[in-house]
Amino acid sequence: MQSITLNTLKAMKEQKQKIAVLTCYDATFANASNKAGVDVLLVGDTLGMVLQGHETTLPVTVEQMVYHTECVKKGNTRVFLIADLPFMSYACEGDALKNAGLLMQAGAHMVKLEGDLWLVNSIKRLKESGIPVCAHIGLTPQSVNVLGGYKVQGKSDEQARKLLETAKKLEESGAAMLLLECVPTNLASKISEAVAIPVIGIGAGGGTDAQVLVLHDMLGLNERPAKFVKNFMEGQNNICSAIKAYVDAVKDGSFPDESHGYNY
Ligand code: KIV
Secondary structure: OOOOOHHHHHHHHHOOOOEEEEEOOOHHHHHHHHHHOOOEEEEOOOHHHHOOOOOOOOOOOHHHHHHHHHHHHHHOOOOEEEEEOOOOOOOOHHHHHHHHHHHHHHOOOEEEEEOOHHHHHHHHHHHHOOOOEEEEEEOOHHHHHHHOOOOOOOOOHHHHHHHHHHHHHHHHHOOOEEEEEOOOHHHHHHHHHHOOOOEEEEOOOOOOOEEEEOHHHHOOOOOOOOOOOOOOOOOOOOHHHHHHHHHHHHHOOOOOOHHHOOOO
16 A cells, blocks of 8 residues: 555545544554554654643653654554654744654654744744644643633634634645644634645544544543544454544544534
């Protein structure tokens, strides 16, 4: 099977084929996800919560992200690999370049960073340096202390307008992908239609080009799952078939359904 590149993902958006994204932190799950047909693996800084047991993603370091990216790369054969820049590793342009470079050298094909318009210059510089960027907007967990909790974003007309403008400006500045977390379903669909780059959603309804879930959540290991999570182990005998069930449900549009989204 051919490797999945940024061009593959852009073509999938154009052809309205849904893209299945899953978080991954090690070689074994990378191998299983490749076999199950996942299109994109995200080495997410959620590893701080699901692997390390922290309450937030804030304690995760660049060194840890590099280590897990190397592990995932070893089990990866064909899937597009995104790695998260962790908290405070891209607060200035110089740090963004240096740390994104380390993640790319560890095996990532793209880096993801969280924020809004303050990211514009860093995104430009990263792209110029050969590093594709996914901009994570909406609920940005690294800013949980500013946001006052893990809350749905873009609920008011004013906030929705601002989020749509931000998405367009980040695309203009060179972002090659967006991730929308916890935004109302209709707003997420509107943003996905307004930009030409692929949009990944989590808690953003079924209208985005791609869906992502945290591996441990979709395997039913989270005792207090968010509304947007579905346990794909239900009805399956093993982890590999659960991942395959997730991929199939994303591809045929049955996940997420209305019950997993937020409507305002
Ligand atoms: O770090 C992560 O796992 C994420 C989730 C939103 C998928 O960014």
